[in-house]
Amino acid sequence: MKINRYVLSDDAKEAKKDYIDRHSAFVHCDAKAEKGKKFKVKVQVGDEYMHPDVPDHYIAWVQIWNGEKMLAQTTFIEGAFANEPANVEVDFYIVPTKNMKLTAMAFCSKHGLWQSDEVAVEVN
Amino acid sequence: MKINRYVLSDDAKEAKKDYIDRHSAFVHCDAKAEKGKKFKVKVQVGDEYMHPDVPDHYIAWVQIWNGEKMLAQTTFIEGAFANEPANVEVDFYIVPTKNMKLTAMAFCSKHGLWQSDEVAVEVN
Amino acid sequence: MKINRYVLSDDAKEAKKDYIDRHSAFVHCDAKAEKGKKFKVKVQVGDEYMHPDVPDHYIAWVQIWNGEKMLAQTTFIEGAFANEPANVEVDFYIVPTKNMKLTAMAFCSKHGLWQSDEVAVEVN
Amino acid sequence: MKINRYVLSDDAKEAKKDYIDRHSAFVHCDAKAEKGKKFKVKVQVGDEYMHPDVPDHYIAWVQIWNGEKMLAQTTFIEGAFANEPANVEVDFYIVPTKNMKLTAMAFCSKHGLWQSDEVAVEVN
Numbered sequence: 001m002k003i004n005r006y007v008l009s010d011d012a013k014e015a016k017k018d019y020i021d022r023h024s025a026f027v028h029c030d031a032k033a034e035k036g037k038k039f040k041v042k043v044q045v046g047d048e049y050m051h052p053d054v055p056d057h058y059i060a061w062v063q064i065w066n067g068e069k070m071l072a073q074t075t076f077i078e079g080a081f082a083n084e085p086a087n088v089e090v091d092f093y094i095v096p097t098k099n100m101k102l103t104a105m106a107f108c109s110k111h112g113l114w115q116s117d118e119v120a121v122e123v124n
Numbered sequence: 125m126k127i128n129r130y131v132l133s134d135d136a137k138e139a140k141k142d143y144i145d146r147h148s149a150f151v152h153c154d155a156k157a158e159k160g161k162k163f164k165v166k167v168q169v170g171d172e173y174m175h176p177d178v179p180d181h182y183i184a185w186v187q188i189w190n191g192e193k194m195l196a197q198t199t200f201i202e203g204a205f206a207n208e209p210a211n212v213e214v215d216f217y218i219v220p221t222k223n224m225k226l227t228a229m230a231f232c233s234k235h236g237l238w239q240s241d242e243v244a245v246e247v248n
Numbered sequence: 249m250k251i252n253r254y255v256l257s258d259d260a261k262e263a264k265k266d267y268i269d270r271h272s273a274f275v276h277c278d279a280k281a282e283k284g285k286k287f288k289v290k291v292q293v294g295d296e297y298m299h300p301d302v303p304d305h306y307i308a309w310v311q312i313w314n315g316e317k318m319l320a321q322t323t324f325i326e327g328a329f330a331n332e333p334a335n336v337e338v339d340f341y342i343v344p345t346k347n348m349k350l351t352a353m354a355f356c357s358k359h360g361l362w363q364s365d366e367v368a369v370e371v372n
Numbered sequence: 373m374k375i376n377r378y379v380l381s382d383d384a385k386e387a388k389k390d391y392i393d394r395h396s397a398f399v400h401c402d403a404k405a406e407k408g409k410k411f412k413v414k415v416q417v418g419d420e421y422m423h424p425d426v427p428d429h430y431i432a433w434v435q436i437w438n439g440e441k442m443l444a445q446t447t448f449i450e451g452a453f454a455n456e457p458a459n460v461e462v463d464f465y466i467v468p469t470k471n472m473k474l475t476a477m478a479f480c481s482k483h484g485l486w487q488s489d490e491v492a493v494e495v496n
Contacts, residue, residue, distance in 0.1 A: 192359070192360030192361065193357075193358075193360065194308070231318055233317075234317075235316070236316030236317065237316065237318075
């Protein structure tokens with residue numbers, strides 16, 4: 001099993017930017033959180049490009065991890081995005097107790113597993 | 125298997141209001157949506173009362189349904205809410221094509237399955 | 249949300265027997281189990297008729313319940329059955345502590361939720 | 373996020389053999405399969421050692437992958453193994469169309485993600 005990442009370091013990869021972008025998972029949240037308070041973490045798939053949502057090619061699930069611990073996973077049935085290209089998006093709400101290192105994973109039913117960059121959150 | 129609902133019609137049930145409230149699933153969204161546009165649907169468990177998040181008693185998953193079709197399911201690992209009482213909350217984003225009847229389901233690892241009231245969304 | 253059952257009580261339903269059969273969930277296991285010993289429970293979808301496994305019409309998940317407690321859920325990506333009609337099948341292994349009432353649920357991406365008959369297991 | 377593997381190459385690791393063994397995922401199946409015929413694939417967690425099934429420490433899910441494509445995922449609620457140590461086990465049934473490279477993943481709610489060795493299956 002291979003885990004893909006959003007890396008665009010040379011010409012060859014630049015040429016595949018749309019493919020890489022629309023499969024990549026992103027974590028969007030504040031850089032700081034308050035200990036014991038509910039904290040919103042958006043996971044989004046794709047940044048500048050949208051991913052198909054057709055029956056044989058769609059984002060089947062996303063996960064949110066803090067370090068080595070998975071916190072939650074959202075599984076989709078194709079058609080949730082009306083079979084139109086879209087940036088799959090879920091807002092998770094979690095309660096932090098100490099500094100976090102958040103990572104999102106996304107699974108495309110055709111192109112496998114994609115891991116986001118890690119996002120550090122300072123918790124006080 | 126029994127499906128529980130938020131019903132508080134007599135004295136006996138009123139006495140159990142906190143139990144019923146904190147397990148019940150709620151759909152929060154706008155009453156109208158635009159066809160083909162991404163639409164936010166919040167599923168929340170509990171309204172006035174919060175549910176525990178301890179290892180042997182937590183909300184293990186929530187689902188969002190449109191009529192008889194499930195659109196998405198979010199599964200939690202206990203501890204996502206720091207083992208403190210909380211209102212589990214997820215924002216799903218979907219793309220509607222026609223009028224919807226949204227229902228949320230929530231599963232408590234100790235007290236079974238809970239179904240929200242149905243929420244009608246007019247889509248134009 | 250409607251929960252479908254395998255009921256074939258009159259002519260109208262008899263005419264739809266293939267539709268009903270291939271969507272219905274069945275629990276297959278021994279009638280007796282030993283307390284504290286691993287116990288195999290097969291969940292199968294369809295009995296005499298097979299269900300499609302095409303991208304926009306497939307069995308998306310099955311669950312096994314003991315009374316009001318869900319024990320496990322298996323989620324499929326379409327194509328696990330090579331896009332050929334099949335009886336979706338999963339063997340769960342659980343450890344019983346007392347008498348059980350097992351129910352299986354199955355979700356078809358096109359035709360909704362189906363509940364099996366309850367199967368009683370005597371545990372000694 | 374770190375993916376753990378069953379590797380016992382030196383003394384330090386040998387000392388942790390029970391820890392590594394009971395978290396590791398294993399794929400058990402025949403070496404050959406018939407194209408278009410249902411094929412049983414057992415995923416088991418742990419080989420010589422059993423894993424706890426207590427509320428704050430249990431195997432929360434296992435997945436079966438063929439190359440980069442996930443085929444199915446089984447999610448457990450703690451207690452499915454009666455809170456006793458056990459080797460979590462699921463039999464998946466899939467239909468192969470060509471040679472497969474099967475990998476299992478297992479997620480422990482306390483000790484993260486574990487990947488099995490890849491198992492090649494010749495399909496004729």
